[in-house]
Amino acid sequence: MSVLIFIDQSEGHVKKSSLEALTYGADVAKQLGTTAEGIVLGTVTEDLAALGKYGVSKIHQVSNAALNNVDAQVYASVISEAATTSGATVIVFSHNQTGKAVAARVAAKLKAGLVAGACALPNTSNGFSVKKTVFSGKAYAHVNILSAVKVISLNPNSYKTVATEGTAVVEALAVTVNEPKVKITAVNKITGEVPLTEADIVVSGGRGLKGPEHWGILLDLAKELGAATACSRPVGDAHWRPHHEHVGQTGVQVAPNLYIAIGISGAIQHLAGVNRSKVIVVINKDPEAPFFKAADYGIVGDAFEVVPQLTAAIQKMKAGA
Amino acid sequence: MKILVCVSKTPDTTSKIAFTDGNTKFDEAGVQWIINPYDEWYSLVRAIELKEANPAATIHLVTVGNADAEPIIRKALALGGDEAIRVNTDNSDAYYIAAQIAEVAKQGGYDLIFTGKETIDYNGSSIGGMVAELVDSPYISLATKFDLNGTTATVVREIDGGEETAEVALPVVVSCQKGMAEQRIPNMRGIMAARTKPLKVVEPIAVDALTSIQSFELPPAKAGVKLVAPDNVAELVRLLHEEAKAI
Numbered sequence: 001m002s003v004l005i006f007i008d009q010s011e012g013h014v015k016k017s018s019l020e021a022l023t024y025g026a027d028v029a030k031q032l033g034t035t036a037e038g039i040v041l042g043t044v045t046e047d048l049a050a051l052g053k054y055g056v057s058k059i060h061q062v063s064n065a066a067l068n069n070v071d072a073q074v075y076a077s078v079i080s081e082a083a084t085t086s087g088a089t090v091i092v093f094s095h096n097q098t099g100k101a102v103a104a105r106v107a108a109k110l111k112a113g114l115v116a117g118a119c120a121l122p123n124t125s126n127g128f129s130v131k132k133t134v135f136s137g138k139a140y141a142h143v144n145i146l147s148a149v150k151v152i153s154l155n156p157n158s159y160k161t162v163a164t165e166g167t168a169v170v171e172a173l174a175v176t177v178n179e180p181k182v183k184i185t186a187v188n189k190i191t192g193e194v195p196l197t198e199a200d201i202v203v204s205g206g207r208g209l210k211g212p213e214h215w216g217i218l219l220d221l222a223k224e225l226g227a228a229t230a231c232s233r234p235v236g237d238a239h240w241r242p243h244h245e246h247v248g249q250t251g252v253q254v255a256p257n258l259y260i261a262i263g264i265s266g267a268i269q270h271l272a273g274v275n276r277s278k279v280i281v282v283i284n285k286d287p288e289a290p291f292f293k294a295a296d297y298g299i300v301g302d303a304f305e306v307v308p309q310l311t312a313a314i315q316k317m318k319a320g321a
Numbered sequence: 322m323k324i325l326v327c328v329s330k331t332p333d334t335t336s337k338i339a340f341t342d343g344n345t346k347f348d349e350a351g352v353q354w355i356i357n358p359y360d361e362w363y364s365l366v367r368a369i370e371l372k373e374a375n376p377a378a379t380i381h382l383v384t385v386g387n388a389d390a391e392p393i394i395r396k397a398l399a400l401g402g403d404e405a406i407r408v409n410t411d412n413s414d415a416y417y418i419a420a421q422i423a424e425v426a427k428q429g430g431y432d433l434i435f436t437g438k439e440t441i442d443y444n445g446s447s448i449g450g451m452v453a454e455l456v457d458s459p460y461i462s463l464a465t466k467f468d469l470n471g472t473t474a475t476v477v478r479e480i481d482g483g484e485e486t487a488e489v490a491l492p493v494v495v496s497c498q499k500g501m502a503e504q505r506i507p508n509m510r511g512i513m514a515a516r517t518k519p520l521k522v523v524e525p526i527a528v529d530a531l532t533s534i535q536s537f538e539l540p541p542a543k544a545g546v547k548l549v550a551p552d553n554v555a556e557l558v559r560l561l562h563e564e565a566k567a568i
Contacts, residue, residue, distance in 0.1 A: 070480070113416065
């Protein structure tokens with residue numbers, strides 16, 4: 001019995017969402033009175049032993065370069081085999097792009113109950129129940145896992161990473177790696193930007209900004225905050241901003257510490273993509289904008305005046321701090 | 322060329338979310354049901370476009386649900402598709418549902434299985450991956466573009482911080498999201514034709530559900546917005562820094 005945590009990497013670097021998964025998995029192991037181990041696939045440049053500070057005692061590594069691209073079928077077969085040989089009874093993933101594809105396959109392969117999109121530690125007082133977000137963040141469900149082996153994928157930005165002292169033993173894992181049936185022919189990463197789903201702060205603009213030529217004030221604010229930029233659906237549809245920035249029900253769902261909405265009225269479909277944010281600030285000149293009802297802080301005012309002042313005020317605060 | 326499109330019944334995106342029976346059941350009172358938007362706008366419409374390009378293709382729809390799902394299936398058939406299969410159960414465990422779809426898939430021998438990227442009620446994003454595993458096919462998740470060249474598919478999919486292009490030989494399972502196709506509205510001819518399209522009801526195969534919902538919970542109501550005057554942004558910065566500790 002142990003907890004196995006899948007460590008997702010990209011270009012040799014461990015993803016932030018995986019550090020959350022490691023902390024979460026280590027806490028699950030503590031709850032169950034067992035050990036937490038990690039598994040990483042592909043070639044990694046980072047010092048894996050240092051990940052011990054998140055609470056894992058051992059990291060299994062399959063440093064096969066063929067695993068640098070995520071193939072859900074190959075990954076699931078490797079992780080399932082590792083879980084079985086290491087005697088893992090709980091397998092933890094981040095509910096990110098990789099986790100969504102791989103956790104489901106692992107669960108089906110091992111006939112293990114899956115809670116996808118978990119947001120809290122399991123309740124083990126009577127069975128094994130995990131809280132997860134449902135109805136696009138408008139509610140939670142407590143889901144019992146009935147099988148002996150359990151798979152949990154953790155919503156990004158919903159569990160705080162805790163680093164303490166510790167070093168993990170890194171062990172090469174001998175496991176069958178099948179030839180992937182999917183061939184990756186091109187990878188196009190958006191560089192120089194904070195990835196939207198991993199960002200601590202998101203600055204988002206809507207139709208209230210009146211046109212793509214006015215985005216400068218928003219970009220300045222985002223830069224000052226080290227924030228990712230996002231937009232509402234009409235803005236994405238009108239090609240004022242790239243499609244991948246669209247947050248909402250049918251776009252990207254985000255859960256940052258701080259979401260700043262500028263000139264977005266807050267349609268229910270938009271809220272479904274942002275309502276897991278911890279703090280929401282709304283800047284809108286319409287005091288009746290529905291977004292104010294979902295906000296923690298608000299300014300009723302003209303974005304073109306308020307936003308540059310906000311950027312300057314943050315600059316000033318940082319200079320003073 | 323046979324395409325299987327998985328469709329699910331979900332509450333309309335503007336539905337008020339509430340629960341009954343001691344927070345163990347979703348309150349269906351006054352709820353408008355729709356086809357899960359990802360299933361309809363992206364996967365079904367893309368399948369219809371593939372059939373328009375290759376009229377010899379057949380499209381089957383599958384839903385796992387009780388008789389309440391039939392109006393949704395008829396609506397989907399009004400958009401397109403040749404026939405529908407409903408697996409008669411209201412179990413909500415992802416593995417149970419995936420096992421039913423996998424059984425339909427094995428019986429039908431499909432070249433292509435489309436799902437939406439997730440349903441807007443349970444948000445698990447897990448059915449496609451589970452079905453792929455159960456039918457032992459490759460799985461391409463979160464696809465934004467899909468093209469066919471003979472029996473090879475070229476798919477663009479979302480990855481962390483970008484996208485990648487993949488090539489795969491059929492059969493394959495693909496989960497679809499924005500970018501795959503544009504929303505369509507069923508026309509009168511489609512609606513009339515849908516009435517006579519076959520809708521087969523099959524009983525579920527015996528599978529153990531691996532999860533069950535114990536209860537639901539609504540998030541605590543927001544304390545209410547704190548408004549700051551537009552000429553006092555320094556106060557907002559102070560609140561965000563000292564009170565919310567967000568910057």
